Amino acid sequence: MTTEADPIRFAHVTDWVFDLDNTLYPHHSNLFAQIDVKMTAYVSELLKLSREDARKLQKELYLEYGTTLNGLMTRHGIDPDDFLEKVHDIDYSWLKPDPVLGAAIRQLPGRKFIFTNGDRGHAERTARQLGILDDFDDIFDIIAARLTPKPAPETYGRFLELFGISSPNAVMFEDLARNLAVPKALGMTTVLIVPRNFEPTFSEIWERDVNNEDEVDFVTDDLARFLFSIVQAPAA
Known part of the structure; x- marks a missing residue:
């Protein structure tokens, strides 16, 4: 290297x-930090979890499935279009x-x-x-x-x-x-x-x-x- x-x-x-x-x-620039926060909020709302528990699960899904989206689709059958729209609703x-x-x-x-x-x-x-x-x-x-x-x-x-x-x-x-x-x-x-x-x-x-x-x-x-x-x- x-x-x-x-x-x-x-x-x-x-x-x-x-x-x-x-x-x-x-x-x-921390643009992705906005997406990260949105993903935590999505998991929290979807599964009625506290922010702390939602974030823990979010990272677990990320590590196991490559992306939080892939994990939520596999485990909970979410609509990917809904997820992508909501987590990318950020300030560019x-x-x-x-x-x-x-x-x-x-x-x-x-x-x-x-x-x-x-x-x-x-x-x-x-x-x-x-x-x-x-x-x-x-x-x-x-x-x-x-x-x-x-x-x-x-x-x-x-x-x-x-x-x-x-x-x-x-x-x-x-x-x-x-x-x-x-x-x-x-x-x-x-x-x-x-x-x-x-x-x-x-x-x-x-x-x-x-x-x-x-x-x-x-x-x-x-x-x-x-x-x-x-x-x-x-x-x-």
Whole structure:
């Protein structure tokens, strides 16, 4: 694992794949924290639990099923559309437009995709607020994944097949190392996005991936700088 981009190791890349939350925007913006609170409230209302018990169950579902949604569908048969609508009813104005990131993405040779466990609407609103929506060729969301979230192997398979991507010619950027295990096994280059200065923010211990570091080729706390360094171009 290295923190410095090596242009030679990216020269073969034709498809650039980006997770959304806490990857295309920085951890310290805490946008996902709003979603996290909404999910806790949803679980609390659905099952008539206290906030403390709802949050405990929420994390249990997350760890066992990959996402809270997947766990609620499996155990309680909830309507996924209702869940996705309610938990993504958040204030996107917290995000600041990021023209430097947009410029960094645009200068990459090849296609660019957003690959998220959220839904397309959330991805579009987030990317639009950042000013980078038009810099992507397409979005692969939880609906396209047939409601099976990363890190399920079949979900990566659907993504690659849908867009005709050869995995050895692709790179994936993620904030969760466990979501890089399958891409790494498929031959993709993997880049882990961490909080600025490599320090924790609101994230809790259940979100950590200390056992998945072997899945990571590169790590960075500054996505735009990293992307610019791949083609050896200075950031604006």
